[in-house]
Amino acid sequence: MAQLFFLIWSGSSELLLLSVMAFDRYVAICRPLHYGAIMSPGVCMALAGSVWGICALSASLNTGLTAMLTFCGPRVIEHFFCEIPPLLLLSCSPTRLNSIMTLLADGFYGFTNFMLTLASYVCIVASILRIRSREGKRRAFTTCSSHLIVVSVYYSAVSCAYISPASSYSPERSKAAGVMYTVLSPTLNPLIYSLRNKDVHRALGKLLPFCQR
Template identity: 60%
Template structure:
């Protein structure tokens, strides 16, 4: 994608486009699952701190990390395999700045009903179901924080998960919006903006968001922006 944006040419081969879609959907799905695993980690840390070492032991962490990549790879393989079976005999201009399933389905001469169904199923699982799991974790977290009597205790507990909650809100909103109507051409222009958010803006902000809890970063920001901080 970076090569296409930075280079003079705007062409990509058929195999290159499918390869880009495979790795894109693989990484997107993995990140959504990872955000859910992180929400569970925050739930255990705040709601069950005495059992944290047991519930989040090394074997459990390895299992969660492996499951994140395996499940996402399986979903990406299914959707990419379905794209391979389509015929593209009409226009070959992708109305997007990179290869994406919704944009590619609009160029197919074959029926795309099955592709749309599988894309929606993947979206519901990775987007909606994992988002609900994340919200359930945070409902327990918020309830636990509200039971803390001291204001300092509430602030520390909230700071533990505030960065993750900001990333979840930004990432899920753009992903669900982009993939909930995979075969619709009316929303493609808006989908480009949403895709820009989750491929460029969100990854750029992630290091900043997660590092705001670092004391050295806070001190540096106060020096650079004294009037704001």
Template identity: 65%
Template sequence: MSGRNGENNHTSIALFVLQNFSGDTQLQVLFLTFFLLLYLMALAGNILIIVAISLNPVLHTPMYFFLTNLALLDIFCTSTVLPKLLEGLLAKSSTISYKGCMAQLFFLTWFLGAELLLLTAMAYDRYVAICCPLHYSTRMSQSVCIQLAGSVWVISVVSTSVHTGLMAQLHFCGPNQIRHFLCEVPTLLLLSCSPTTLNSIMIVIADVYFGVVNFLLTIVSYGFIIASILGIRSVEGKKRAFSTCSSHLFVVCTYYSTVIYTYILPGSGSSMENGKVVALLYTAVSPTLNPIIYSLRNKDVKMALRKIFPFVKIFCNVKE
């Protein structure tokens, strides 16, 4: 279906065609199996974390409160993208309506922005816990944590509302083939028949705030944390603390670099192909690995999982 734009005499696009990973049938089956496993693992891991933290009063602390929010964001983010991707691989072709594309863009941008802000809040929580332990209970009180988490969700939804609203004002008259497996701001701007200067300006502003500013705040927080760790006399204590920090920093650097690459370097050609791989990192791989990196390696979480789900004992082999 298509409508007419009387002012510009252009045919409006009502359906977009998403690009699959491969036209080869065998490779599509391989991709389908791989992405389905990733999706199921991401759902299972994050749901286990949420249940374990919710049902164990010992884990009702600021750190695990933020981890619960992270798990929710990972579930929402991967569920915004992977079901449509799996549908396209199963049908060997994928289309998405204009409204569906705008909806995917809205929710994906919301959850990506929220996760960037949440990583900053988590870094601040660890900074207060390690560098200012005597003030931790007051600086990270329940009300403060709720305000921080609420700000994460509200600021990101305001940002995505602006981007989606500006995108909805653009006119798409053809072609309708998106050189990606999902709807994102940079890829859709390439198809617009309207001027996109304002959209590009807002992307730069969002990149600076969500990407650069929050990344610097996170790195500065971990800088103070590492400086405090160096003051620990126990060698074993240093190893344990550095192990935790290195895992967190790996997630932070990977997530920020992939998102910034996507929204600062949309480009075309080979960069678009690289963009597919990069998008997979933050929509599929990261939600799968986060429960392992942040929670399932944690002794307290393992103990909680063993008590609630006896069948996971083999995966959580820690001493009582």
């Protein structure tokens, strides 16, 4: 149950943080002169605290509902770690409420956050298209490119793992998706976000000769 709590807490927090980062990019590109006032240190701390608090409450609720289930059958989980879908398959008590709460959480963290991120990028793209200089467009795009790559990788993996009917649940597909969003995505994040760093470019140039451009 502890593993389940921290898994839900960290996974859902990353989804919310990606939406907050999309809003940060929106302010940086669409309202650059007001960026310091809108994204002040106090606002950033409040946003981060709200993300962790909301996700901790959601994780506590779903973990508590899972802990109330009765597991009287085989205790072998068809996964690398304790997730809600494989745990519900092992329960011999009704799981309707658990399924409903999981679906609501998926809708909020998946669909709602995706739509907020999409809305931010629609405004960003519209703003970039109004920039006349090619250099200005390039700089605006590079500001968002890292975040877009991370969002694409993470949402693809989470969608494969959670956003599917219970009747079509596949342990093997869930395992592959689990590896992507718990191992691959966090491993790639530091590299993706540091690609714009000049020191990283120089280090890659020394390590890989074909990167020296």
